[in-house]
Amino acid sequence: MTALVIDVRKGRPADAEGIADVHAAAWREAYSGLIPAVALERMIVRRSAPWWREAVAKKRGLLVLDVGGKVAGYTTFGAARTRTSATVAEVQEFYLAPEYQGIGLGARLFAGAVKMLRAQGYVRLVIRALAENDRAVTFYERRGGRLVARSEETLGGKALPCLWFEFRL
Numbered sequence: 001m002t003a004l005v006i007d008v009r010k011g012r013p014a015d016a017e018g019i020a021d022v023h024a025a026a027w028r029e030a031y032s033g034l035i036p037a038v039a040l041e042r043m044i045v046r047r048s049a050p051w052w053r054e055a056v057a058k059k060r061g062l063l064v065l066d067v068g069g070k071v072a073g074y075t076t077f078g079a080a081r082t083r084t085s086a087t088v089a090e091v092q093e094f095y096l097a098p099e100y101q102g103i104g105l106g107a108r109l110f111a112g113a114v115k116m117l118r119a120q121g122y123v124r125l126v127i128r129a130l131a132e133n134d135r136a137v138t139f140y141e142r143r144g145g146r147l148v149a150r151s152e153e154t155l156g157g158k159a160l161p162c163l164w165f166e167f168r169l
Contacts, residue, residue: 004067004068005066005067005068005069006065006066006067006068006105006108007065007066008063008064008065008066008108008109008111008112009063009064009066010062010063010064011056011059011062011063011064011074012056013053013056013057015052015056015064015071015074016049016050016052016053016056017049017052018064018070018071019049019052019056019064019071019074020047020048020049020051020052021071021097022071022072022073022074022095022096022097023044023047023052023074023095024044024047025097025098026073026095026096026097026098027040027043027044027095028040028044029098030095030130030133030135030136031130031133034130034132034133034160035155035156035158035160036155036156036157036158038156039155039156039157039158040155040156043155055076059076059078060078061076061077061078061113061116061117062074062075062076062077063075063109063112063113063116065096065100065105065108065109067100067105072096072097072100072105073094073095073096073097073100073105073106073109074093074095074109075091075093075094075095075109075110075112075113076091076092076093077089077090077091077092077113077116077117077125078090078092080126082126085124087121087122087123087124088122088123088124088125088126089117089120089122089124089125089126089169090125090126090127091113091125091126091127094106094109094110094113094127094136096109101135106139107143110139110143114167114169117169118169122169123168123169124166124167124168124169125166125167125169126148126164126165126166126167127140127145127164127165127167128151128162128163128164128165129162129163129165130153130160130161130162130163131150131160131161131162131163132160132161137163140165141165143167144167144168145165145166145167146165146166146167147163147164147165148164148165148166149163149164150162150163150164151164
């Protein structure tokens, strides 16, 4: 009998290629049709394995979802960029490869990030999603996220509405 090991763990430089692959696949799946195609591809190419290798070495808050030795998802997080309070954290990125979405693995990765943030003394978490990214919005709502703000980001010359969710840790 064989067992499939699923783990949420800190990212390592050796994960860079897998993170880059997840990033590319997840962004294409989530943002095709929302972000102009040329801008989307430029953003993906910019985040290739060498970029991720350096990012993993620098980031304290980077977890990967490891499924049988393969990176299936990742999340990056840390102090909120708005610096409203020292006890507010922000998830900057949260992505799973499309083939791993919708089967409960995202919840495991999210729980891992929450656990790590609580251990660091954070009491609230904010996360942003494009308003038209229904899958992400639904995911955050199901985890208990409360809509607290709206903003707009311009990508590829297109204004995109964003939703900000807050979680009590």
